[in-house]
Amino acid sequence: MAKPLKCDVCSEPATVHLTQIINNQIHKIDLCESCAEQKGITDPSGYSLADLLVKPESQSAPEVAALSCPECGCTQREFKKTGRLGCGACYETFASVVNPALLNMHKGDSHKGKVPQRALERATxxxxxxxxxxxxxxxxxSERYEDAARMRDEIIELKKAMEAAALED
Structure with a gap:
């Protein structure tokens, strides 16, 4: 049996499940009824995913509320308003806010990326x-001619294999 989802804010059982698409990326949030009401999810004026990720300044420690990125100057208030970070350094600056949210939305808090199989084969x-x-x-x-001949033959075979693979593309 599937494990019931927990609220991303307070860890109570989630009963409200939200999906928001931002820049062609799906972001999912699971909330309990109480947290959904506190976040104004039922408010017809709408909400932002950033509002769910960033606690209001009154609930945050003053030093967290005053944080700004040393690289681009993005503040926590701007992040909350727009839902976007200014640069890569923002992820480190706002790690205490962003990492828990990423862990709840994704399999981890770092992007490892993917390499297409053909590109990997070509690089190899x-x-x-x-x-x-x-x-x-x-x-x-160093006058090791037998080794040199073996390597030459292997180079020829490798180039043939590369050409054959290029023709398949």
Whole structure:
């Protein structure tokens, strides 16, 4: 049986589930009835996901409310108003606010990215080719001709495989 979702604010069982699409990205928030009412979710004037992520200044420690990014000058108030951070350094500056929210919305608090399989294969080919060519030059300069011939043959085969892969694209 699935584990019931907990409120992102207070950890009570969530009964209100919100989905907001910002810049083609889906953001989900789960709230209990009480927190949803406190956040004004039922208010027809609307709400912002940033309002849910950033506690009002009256509930935050004064030093957190006064935070501003040393790189771009973005303040917590601006983040709350727009729902956007100014630069990459903002993630460190506002980590105490952003990281718990990210952990609740995503599998982690850092983006690891993805590499397309073909790009990964191409990079592997290129790396191997560079290693072989360096090894070939070193084998020739140290007069290890049998090793050099083996590396030359491997380079030829690798280039053929790269050409075949390029034709498939």
């Amino acid at each position: 080919f290129i790396d191997r080719l560079g290693t072989l060519e360096d090894g070939l030059k070193e084998a020739i300069s």
